[in-house]
Amino acid sequence: MAPLPPSTAPRPAAIPASGPAPRGWWRRNQIAITPWLFLAPGILFFAIYVLIPVFQSFNVSLYDWDGLGEAEYVGLANYEEMYWDDAFYTSLRNNVIWLVLYLLAIPGGLAIALFLNQTVTGIRIYKSLFFFPFVISQVVVGLVFSWFYDPSFGLLNVMLGWFGAGPINVLGDERWVTYGIIAAGLWPQTAYCMILYLTGLNAVDPEQIEAGRLDNAKEFRMLWHIILPQLRPATFIAFVVTIIGALRSFDLISIMTAGGPFGESRVLSFYMFEVALSEYGFRMGYGAAIAVVLFLIMLVFITYFLWSMYREERGR
């Protein structure tokens, strides 16, 4: 650690000691109590808006409730209905497709990062511009891509026309719609993974690379055996944010297709919203039950993430 400039780190001695007289009890217990005082407001907010609602949702999923009137206890009936609900299985299938294909953002981001990790003039600006899609809201990304796919004037079909193919109505065709939306989602997500890898590549040990070069190692073997192991922290974060992004996919679907055509592009997060809070009805109980399933899927990943973090904490 470099010596700190005096302005940012006042020497402790310069701080006036607190309180005139030593207060006995507070003195002795100060270090044990202070963290709880600092934690109190944060924990309070977080509990009210995040932790408790998770349990409330579990509870609501056992009721038949329109959000206004009296809630009626129905036990597991919502889950039973879900078991027979085709739309639920369509959403679940699409969630799996999202999860799998979204992971393409990781190798994609790595490829672009490797392509851009050079020192030619103007490369900084190129890097920022490649990162651009991530900064834009998903709503705008959705709009941009629905015009890109438009069957009458979209750029995609113009380009397909050059090869004598098309036109394809990507968002109107139940075979293509989910893939079309995922492609739109991959655009910002790849940019995110790219920036993670670019930062990671900066920290790769140059001596090991030189040693590899002296051994005449081929670039690809170097990548696999020397570079990728050092990029593990970046890969872990890329994996975490990509999985979360895939399971949170809502904005793009809502903007581009609103679940259509014929509900073929729904995922659990969108279907839940549709059931609980749209013109299809206000079925809070059923919506909460779908959310619980989504939460349980997420919980598998959350457990894995926390377990990895816990191991690293212990290792320190």
Next chain:
Amino acid sequence: MFPTPIDKQPRGAQIAYQSLIPVALILWLLPLIAVAIFSIRPDADFANANYWGWPSSFEGVTNYSKVFFESDMPRYLLNSVLITVPTVIGAVALSCMTGFALGIYKFRANIWIFFLFVAGNFVPFQILMVPVRDLTLDLGLYNTKTGLVLFHIAFQTGFCTLFMRNFIRALPFELIEAARVEGVSEWRIFVFVVLPLMKPAIAALAVLIFTFIWNDYFWAVVLTQGAESQPVTAGITSFNAQYRAAYHLMSAGSIVAALPPVAMFFLMQRHFIAGLTLGAVK
């Protein structure tokens, strides 16, 4: 440096690389460039199906001034600012304190509280939707900016705590010990020793949270309804309904809505990237 620096390769490869980058960039940003071109076209181009040819005239000023002076767009933008800025302040303030508590003090519940924040941050929004909407209705804050701000502060505290705690852990602990030996109270250690060192973390989080909240769409739809409280992400859909099939205006509107986080990113790039990598990838 990996891969092999291009200036150590043959001249041919260098020229190929130099000319490939701009082409790759244009392809990468093609959908965006298309929208930018749409936004300066006149209405007539769309009527004549001149989508991709040379614009018959440049109507950038007309289109954008329509967005700013004849629609609800300025109002939505103002709402977004009034939602985003208090959220940034609130979440950063709360997480400076939680991060300090979890980063400095050793007590048994420490790691579990930390994991609770982290886990909560990963939760899918939908599991919170029904209870949070209900709570907001009960508080009489439905369809208000305050309701949205309170929820955003609470939820972002999870991510911010993760970030702040890791940052504080990396500070030299000797500074705190030295202060304790001098008899400085814990509260003063926070204000005078730790807080000044947290400036880069605060900057990184502020930029990042600004972008997250500005771009939020889900909670805007769940907790607000009308032009008096909706942020620009939700407003753009009503804007588009108002100008259905007027692609030049919809494009201009989208660009206006997307611009503030983009500007933030370009102005504070270094902090932004430090935040995104969670400080873990240095």
